[in-house]
Amino acid sequence: MRWLLHPWLTVRTQIGLGLVFVVAALPKIADPPGFAKAIWMYQLTPAWSLHPAALVLPWLELACGLALCLGVWKRAAAGWIAALLLAFTLALSINLVRNHPVDCGCFGTSAAVKSDEERLSDMKRDLLRDLGLLLLAGHVWASGGRPRRREARR
Amino acid sequence: MLDTGGMHGRSHVLLQAGLLLALAGVCAVISNATAGASRHLPWSGRPAASGVPGIQAPPAPGAADPAQPVREASPEDAWALYRSGAPFLDARRSAAYAEGHVAGAWSLPVWEDAIEARITAFEALAKPASTSPLVIYCDGGDCADSRLLADRLIPLGYRNLRLYMAGYPDWTRQGRPVRKGAQR
Numbered sequence: 001m002r003w004l005l006h007p008w009l010t011v012r013t014q015i016g017l018g019l020v021f022v023v024a025a026l027p028k029i030a031d032p033p034g035f036a037k038a039i040w041m042y043q044l045t046p047a048w049s050l051h052p053a054a055l056v057l058p059w060l061e062l063a064c065g066l067a068l069c070l071g072v073w074k075r076a077a078a079g080w081i082a083a084l085l086l087a088f089t090l091a092l093s094i095n096l097v098r099n100h101p102v103d104c105g106c107f108g109t110s111a112a113v114k115s116d117e118e119r120l121s122d123m124k125r126d127l128l129r130d131l132g133l134l135l136l137a138g139h140v141w142a143s144g145g146r147p148r149r150r151e152a153r154r
Numbered sequence: 155m156l157d158t159g160g161m162h163g164r165s166h167v168l169l170q171a172g173l174l175l176a177l178a179g180v181c182a183v184i185s186n187a188t189a190g191a192s193r194h195l196p197w198s199g200r201p202a203a204s205g206v207p208g209i210q211a212p213p214a215p216g217a218a219d220p221a222q223p224v225r226e227a228s229p230e231d232a233w234a235l236y237r238s239g240a241p242f243l244d245a246r247r248s249a250a251y252a253e254g255h256v257a258g259a260w261s262l263p264v265w266e267d268a269i270e271a272r273i274t275a276f277e278a279l280a281k282p283a284s285t286s287p288l289v290i291y292c293d294g295g296d297c298a299d300s301r302l303l304a305d306r307l308i309p310l311g312y313r314n315l316r317l318y319m320a321g322y323p324d325w326t327r328q329g330r331p332v333r334k335g336a337q338r
Contacts (some may be wrong), residue, residue: 029185032195033265034247041298051195055186059178067174076170101296116296 010143011071014078017136018068021061021081027108028058038105042091057084074144082137089130092123106130191268192248224304227316229324232289235316236330240287241280245299246322252336256291256325261337264302272337273306284311294321 003009028035036054039045045053060080067077088106095102101119103109104126114122186194227235236242242259244251248268251261260276262269282288288307292299304315318324326332 030193032186032189032193033263033267036195037265037299048198051197055182055195055197056175056178059181059185060175063174063178063181073170073174075167076174079167079171080174114295 004139005143010139013136014068014071014074014140014143017081017133017140018065018070018077020133021065022069023065024107025058025062025065028054028105029062031109032058034109035105038103038109041102041105042095043100044091044094060084068140075141078137078140078144082134082141085130085134085137089127089134092127092130096120096123096127192263192266194267196267223308223313224301224315224317227289227318229318229320229328231316232291232318232320232325233328233330235287235289240289240316241276241282242318243276243288243290243303244322245290245292245303246297248337250293250322252334254322254326254332254334256322257331257333259291262303264299264306269306273310277310282312285314287314287316288312289316289318291318291321291325294319294323297321 032051032054035058036050039054040050061084064077064080064084067073068081088104092102092104099120101116101123103114103119104122106126186197189195236256242256243262244255244259245262245264246255248261248263248266251259251263255261260272260280262272262276276282290300290303290307300317300319300321304317307315
């Protein structure tokens with residue numbers, strides 16, 4: 001399992017995850033009302049938190065994504081990303097369980113009008129994607145705090 | 155030698171996490187303060203929960219029913235109301251309105267900060283009576299924007315709101331009159 005923490009792999013995972021979050025953040029930053037509507041559709045957030053979440057979360061995604069791409073504050077960024085992914089996963093799961101189709105809103109709002117069946121199918125796919133990204137965030141977290149030690153030459 | 159780790163390392167990560175959140179907050183404040191009307195979002199306030207109670211099937215197109223201020227309009231009802239000159243209110247985002255809307259419809263994008271000003275302008279220019287039918291539409295399907303706009307109009311005294319649930323996709327499918335361009 002040592003190869004999992006090899007710098008060649010960890011750097012690529014970190015940059016890949018960072019890029020995903022940068023790409024996900026930009027459309028939401030460009031359209032806060034659209035993202036507020038996407039969050040509202042989940043019917044999970046308290047009223048007072050809806051607009052602040054729609055305004056701040058995309059910037060947090062961007063900040064964490066850039067931090068990972070640049071290789072700074074890796075554990076903090078990976079921690080936030082893991083927390084966000086857990087929240088998204090939970091929100092999708094709850095709505096899947098109650099058979100309430102929603103647009104993910106993960107990469108901005110979609111203009112396409114979809115049927116309930118298409119939405120539910122997309123939600124399952126989004127759930128799998130979020131779980132995959134969560135694994136990557138865990139990988140970055142595990143590698144981010146690893147002390148850089150050189151094997152002592154004995 | 156292994157580096158410090160432990161408590162010191164954890165507090166360092168927490169500090170960095172706090173700084174990332176603070177940075178995001180500052181960026182959000184600046185971005186929102188400089189955003190145009192269609193992008194701006196108030197920090198507090200949100201559309202009321204889509205609690206338009208009991209949307210009923212209409213007894214007759216156009217007629218007001220004080221007991222049912224919000225009723226559904228079938229595609230046929232919507233067309234009849236359009237031909238009778240009833241105002242159409244487009245609850246979708248202003249960008250969607252600009253791409254195409256019911257000819258003559260008013261843009262009242264319920265998710266945009268300019269909604270209050272648009273409602274005021276609509277009332278000033280169209281001068282609708284509280285019992286005259288107002289047809290509200292959005293993207294059809296389970297689009298909730300029409301209901302949210304109805305939620306905003308009920309407290310203003312309107313008692314004959316007609317939700318055209320099939321919405322703009324149905325309107326275009328039926329070949330009804332449409333226009334492109336930003337709101338008037």
